[in-house]
Amino acid sequence: MQDTLQRLFQFKAWADDELLTALARLGGESPITGLAIKALSHTYVVDRIFVAHMTRKTHGYSSANLSEPPTLEVLSADIRKSDREYIDYVALLDPRQLAEQIDFAFTDGVPGRMSREEMLMHVITHGIGHRGQVSALMLLNCLPPAKDGFTTYLHEAEASTRRRAAA
Numbered sequence: 001m002q003d004t005l006q007r008l009f010q011f012k013a014w015a016d017d018e019l020l021t022a023l024a025r026l027g028g029e030s031p032i033t034g035l036a037i038k039a040l041s042h043t044y045v046v047d048r049i050f051v052a053h054m055t056r057k058t059h060g061y062s063s064a065n066l067s068e069p070p071t072l073e074v075l076s077a078d079i080r081k082s083d084r085e086y087i088d089y090v091a092l093l094d095p096r097q098l099a100e101q102i103d104f105a106f107t108d109g110v111p112g113r114m115s116r117e118e119m120l121m122h123v124i125t126h127g128i129g130h131r132g133q134v135s136a137l138m139l140l141n142c143l144p145p146a147k148d149g150f151t152t153y154l155h156e157a158e159a160s161t162r163r164r165a166a167a
Contacts, residue, residue, distance in 0.1 A: 036072075
């Protein structure tokens with residue numbers, strides 16, 4: 001599972017970068033950009049909350065949403081940094097740590113308990129969902145969505161082992 005998680009977090013970083021790059025091309029005046037910032041800043045906050053849970057640190061968030069939306073430039077830098085931190089974090093985990101059950105409180109105060117592996121899978125699937133929302137907005141506005149398929153990522157990142165020339 002460790003190798004799979006490492007690949008999934010590398011994929012997450014790639015897909016986030018593809019989407020953030022596509023949004024930057026739209027510019028700040030696009031209504032899509034504002035909606036995308038709302039969805040992606042929520043994903044970013046959840047990512048930070050769960051890394052805090054896994055490392056048993058406080059996160060300081062009282063909500064899974066920011067009170068003030070950041071600029072796309074600031075959010076992009078924060079997401080890219082967070083993605084790098086997750087890649088590094090996952091690389092250090094062993095099977096015992098992945099299975100460890102961690103008690104925490106959701107932002108509404110409700111207690112929770114999940115394994116570290118479950119938290120990591122939540123971060124992956126949660127991000128996929130919100131990137132999909134942004135892609136749907138792009139499609140509804142006749143814009144091509146960013147590349148975000150795991151198969152596309154694998155064939156670009158591992159082109160030599162997939163018998164395909166790199167794009």
